[in-house]
Amino acid sequence: MSQIPRSRGRPSAFALADRERERGRGGDHPSPSADVSEEAPSTSRGPDARAVPAPGPGGGRRFQAAPAVGPRTQKQLELKVAELVQFLLVKDQKKIPIKRTDILKHVVGDYKDVFPELLRLAAGRLRDVFGYELVELEPRSNAYILVNTLEPVEEDAEVRGDQGTPAAGLLMIVLGLIFMKGNTITETEVWDFLRRLGVYPTKRHLIFGDPKKLITEDFVRQRYLEYRRIPHTDPVDYELQWGPRTNLETSKMKVLKFVAKIHNQDPKDWPVQYCEALMDEENRARPPSSAPAPSS
Amino acid sequence: MTDVHRRFLQLLMTHGVLEEGDVRRLQKHCYQVHDRNAPVEKLEDFINTINSVLESLYIEIKKGVTEDDGRPIYALVNLATTSVSKMATDFAENELDLFRKALELIIDSESGFASSTNILNLVDQLKGKKMRKKEAEQVLQKFVQNKWLIEKEGEFTLHSRAILEMEQYIRETHPDAVKTCNICRGLLIQGQSCETCGIRMHLPCVAKYFQSTAEPRCPHCNDYWPHEIPEVFDPEKERDAGVSRTSRKSLRARQH
Numbered sequence: 001m002s003q004i005p006r007s008r009g010r011p012s013a014f015a016l017a018d019r020e021r022e023r024g025r026g027g028d029h030p031s032p033s034a035d036v037s038e039e040a041p042s043t044s045r046g047p048d049a050r051a052v053p054a055p056g057p058g059g060g061r062r063f064q065a066a067p068a069v070g071p072r073t074q075k076q077l078e079l080k081v082a083e084l085v086q087f088l089l090v091k092d093q094k095k096i097p098i099k100r101t102d103i104l105k106h107v108v109g110d111y112k113d114v115f116p117e118l119l120r121l122a123a124g125r126l127r128d129v130f131g132y133e134l135v136e137l138e139p140r141s142n143a144y145i146l147v148n149t150l151e152p153v154e155e156d157a158e159v160r161g162d163q164g165t166p167a168a169g170l171l172m173i174v175l176g177l178i179f180m181k182g183n184t185i186t187e188t189e190v191w192d193f194l195r196r197l198g199v200y201p202t203k204r205h206l207i208f209g210d211p212k213k214l215i216t217e218d219f220v221r222q223r224y225l226e227y228r229r230i231p232h233t234d235p236v237d238y239e240l241q242w243g244p245r246t247n248l249e250t251s252k253m254k255v256l257k258f259v260a261k262i263h264n265q266d267p268k269d270w271p272v273q274y275c276e277a278l279m280d281e282e283n284r285a286r287p288p289s290s291a292p293a294p295s296s
Numbered sequence: 297m298t299d300v301h302r303r304f305l306q307l308l309m310t311h312g313v314l315e316e317g318d319v320r321r322l323q324k325h326c327y328q329v330h331d332r333n334a335p336v337e338k339l340e341d342f343i344n345t346i347n348s349v350l351e352s353l354y355i356e357i358k359k360g361v362t363e364d365d366g367r368p369i370y371a372l373v374n375l376a377t378t379s380v381s382k383m384a385t386d387f388a389e390n391e392l393d394l395f396r397k398a399l400e401l402i403i404d405s406e407s408g409f410a411s412s413t414n415i416l417n418l419v420d421q422l423k424g425k426k427m428r429k430k431e432a433e434q435v436l437q438k439f440v441q442n443k444w445l446i447e448k449e450g451e452f453t454l455h456s457r458a459i460l461e462m463e464q465y466i467r468e469t470h471p472d473a474v475k476t477c478n479i480c481r482g483l484l485i486q487g488q489s490c491e492t493c494g495i496r497m498h499l500p501c502v503a504k505y506f507q508s509t510a511e512p513r514c515p516h517c518n519d520y521w522p523h524e525i526p527e528v529f530d531p532e533k534e535r536d537a538g539v540s541r542t543s544r545k546s547l548r549a550r551q552h
Binding site: 094 | 306312352
C-alpha cells in the first residue's frame with residue numbers, strides 16, 4: 001500500500017535514519033554509504049520487515065510486551081517509538097494538529113499493524129519525559145495535539161529561546177472577547193473592539209504583523225478558533241467561537257482571570273461569566289464517563 | 297525524572313543551542329518553579345539524569361565548545377538520524393540543498409569558510425524549485441538567524457550548533473575531506489594548522505595546549521608554532537567585564 005514517492009516538496013525528517021536502520025544497525029552509527037541525495041519518505045521497508053505480510057487486512061497481529069514479536073526486534077520497535085516521539089514534537093511546534101494519516105505515512109509505514117501500541121508508547125514517553133500529553137483534538141477527529149502538563153509561568157519567557165509569540169497575546173484578547181460576549185461573537189464586533197487598541201484588519205501591525213490573517217486564518221488552522229460564515233448577512237459577516245484546541249489548552253476560568261487582570265479587577269466582578277467558568281471547572285474535574293481511566 | 301527536569305527539557309528545546317551560563321540560569325529557573333527549597337544539582341549530573349532517560353529516544357543533550365573562542369555550549373541532538381533532519385521542518389527542499397552545497401564548500405575549504413559568491417554560484421544545481429541568487433542570499437541569512445551558519449565579512453562557516461548536531465553526518469558523508477583536531481580528535485572546521493606538517497588544532501584546543509608555554513611548538517613535528525595563541529575561555533572574566541549574558545537581545549546579536 002505504501003508506495004515510495006520519489007521526490008516530494010519536503011524530504012521527510014526521518015528518511016535517512018530509516019534507511020540506515022534497514023541495514024540492520026541499531027541506529028547508532030549508520031552506514032557510511034548513506035546517499036545524501038535520496039530522501040525517500042520513511043517506509044520501514046527492508047530486509048527485516050520483509051516477513052510482514054503484504055499490506056491488507058493484516059491487522060490481526062497484536063503487539064505483546066514480550067521481546068521479538070514477529071519479525072521485529074525490541075530495538076526496532078524502540079527506534080520506531082523514538083521516531084514517532086520526535087515527529088510529534090516537531091509537528092506540534094507548528095501548532096497544527098497532527099493527522100493520523102500523516103503519522104501513518106511519514107513514520108509508521110509498515111509498522112501499521114502495531115500502530116495503536118506505538119502511539120500508546122509514544123504518548124507515554126511524551127508524558128514521562130517531556131511533560132506533554134498527546135490528546136485527540138476532538139473525538140474521532142483522528143488529529144492530535146500536545147497539551148502541556150506543566151503550567152506556563154511568567155518567568156519562562158525570560159529563559160525561552162523562541163520569542164514566545166506576540167500572536168499569543170492577540171489570541172488571548174480575542175478568546176477573552178468571545179467568552180465575555182457569551183461564547184460567540186461576530187467578526188465585525190471583533191474589529192470594532194480591536195480598532196480601539198490600534199489593531200486594524202487592513203493595516204500591518206508592528207507587533208502582530210497581519211492581524212486579519214492571524215485571526216481568520218492562522219488561529220483557525222491551529223484550531224484555537226472556529227470561523228464560520230453567518231448566512232444571509234450582507235455585507236458578509238462571520239462568527240467566531242473557541243476552537244477545540246482552546247478548550248484543551250486553557251479554560252474559561254483562566255481566560256476570565258486574564259480579562260480580570262487586564263481590567264485590574266476580580267473575576268467575580270462578572271458574575272455571569274464567573275458562574276459559567278466555575279461550572280466549566282467542575283465539568284473538567286469530573287472525569288467524563290466515556291473516557292478511559294487516566295494512567296497514574 | 298521530575299517536573300524540574302521536564303520544564304528544563306521543554307525550555308531547552310526552544311533554543312537551538314545554548315551557552316553554559318544560560319543553561320545554568322535555565323536550570324535554576326526550573327528549580328525555582330517546581331522545587332524552590334531543593335539544592336540545585338550539579339549541572340553535569342542534572343544533565344546526565346536527563347540523558348539517561350533520553351537514551352531510549354535516541355536523543356541527547358550534547359555538550360560542545362564554540363570553535364572560535366571556546367565557549368561551552370549545549371544542544372539537544374538526534375542520535376538516530378544523520379541527515380540534516382532537524383532543519384528539514386523549517387526549510388524547503390531547495391533550501392536544504394543550498395545548505396548541503398554550502399556545507400560541502402566549507403568542509404573542502406582551507407580556512408573553514410566559504411565565500412558567499414562561491415555558494416551562490418551553485419544555485420543552478422539545486423534540487424527542487426528553482427532559486428534565484430537574490431533569494432539564495434536571503435536563505436543564507438535565514439541559516440544565520442537560525443544558527444546553522446555564521447557569517448563573517450561575506451564568508452560563511454558552520455555554527456557550533458550545526459557542528460554539534462551534524463558531526464556524525466559530516467564525518468560519514470565527507471570521510472576524505474573532513475579535518476580533525478590533533479588534540480581532541482573532534483571534527484574541525486575552523487582552526488590553526490602547522491605549516492610544516494599540516495596537522496590542525498581548534499583554537500580553544502591551541503589555547504589550552506599552549507597555555508603558559510613560552511615557546512609553542514607543534515605537537516607532531518616540533519616545529520615552531522607560527523600562529524598567535526588565543527586566550528583560554530574564562531567565564532569569570534566574562535562576568536567581570538559586565539557582558540550581559542542575560543539579555544536575550546545580546547545573545548542574538550552575538551554571531552555565535
